[in-house]
């Protein structure tokens with residue numbers, strides 16, 4: 001049975017599609033095997049595995065990886081539950097991807113440094129580490145998580161789930177996206193809660209400098225365009 005964490009994850013991240021062509025292009029350029037860092041329930045990993053690449057999906061949250069495993073029993077995806085800041089796998093990867101601002105959840109510069117040195121150790125010769133980042137304060141369209149009019153909604157097993165971004169908060173160089181979540185059960189009872197994701201601020205120049213300090217070479221950046229619901233992002237590319 002799917003966990004509540006996986007239901008919210010699918011609802012809040014699952015509809016994002018603007019970055020898929022960027023990961024597809026990088027996979028075509030560098031080939032597999034591919035490590036998807038912070039893979040969640042497999043939005044990107046499943047797409048890449050569907051195109052024939054061998055994918056390892058890494059995440060800290062076992063319940064999200066369980067949902068991914070259930071969706072992909074024979075898709076050629078290996079899941080590994082560990083912290084991206086401290087992992088050791090036997091395999092080396094031609095492409096390591098970090099979609100959807102996940103690196104901005106690693107606890108600031110020290111967490112990013114730990115991740116970058118772990119990623120550098122796991123790149124095959126000539127391989128590429130590609131990391132999507134964004135500046136949530138540069139949010140012309142209100143897409144990043146300031147108050148949004150529309151809630152994301154889904155229905156599962158008779159219960160209706162709804163999530164809406166209600167506030168963007170700034171604290172200690174981190175930006176909090178507060179979401180109001182609501183579950184309406186089959187009997188009509190309503191359960192409300194709030195959830196806040198704290199996102200570190202980091203610029204493309206800073207991340208490239210941090211990658212160089214971890215021994216990686218800076219390659220040209222790519223861009224993911226904004227859409228109606230999500231802010232655009234820069235994809236930093238670092239070679240092993």
Ligand SMILES: C[S@@+](CC[C@H](N)C(=O)[O-])C[C@H]1O[C@@H](n2cnc3c(N)ncnc32)[C@H](O)[C@@H]1O
Nearest residue numbers: 013038039040043059060061083084099100102
């Ligand atoms: C914004 S979601 C992105 C999910 C997925 N990559 C996507 O693009 O749909 C961030 C993911 O990173 C995972 N995560 C956060 N911190 C992590 C860490 N230190 N190590 C591994 N995974 C982490 C979360 O559990 C979550 O699944």
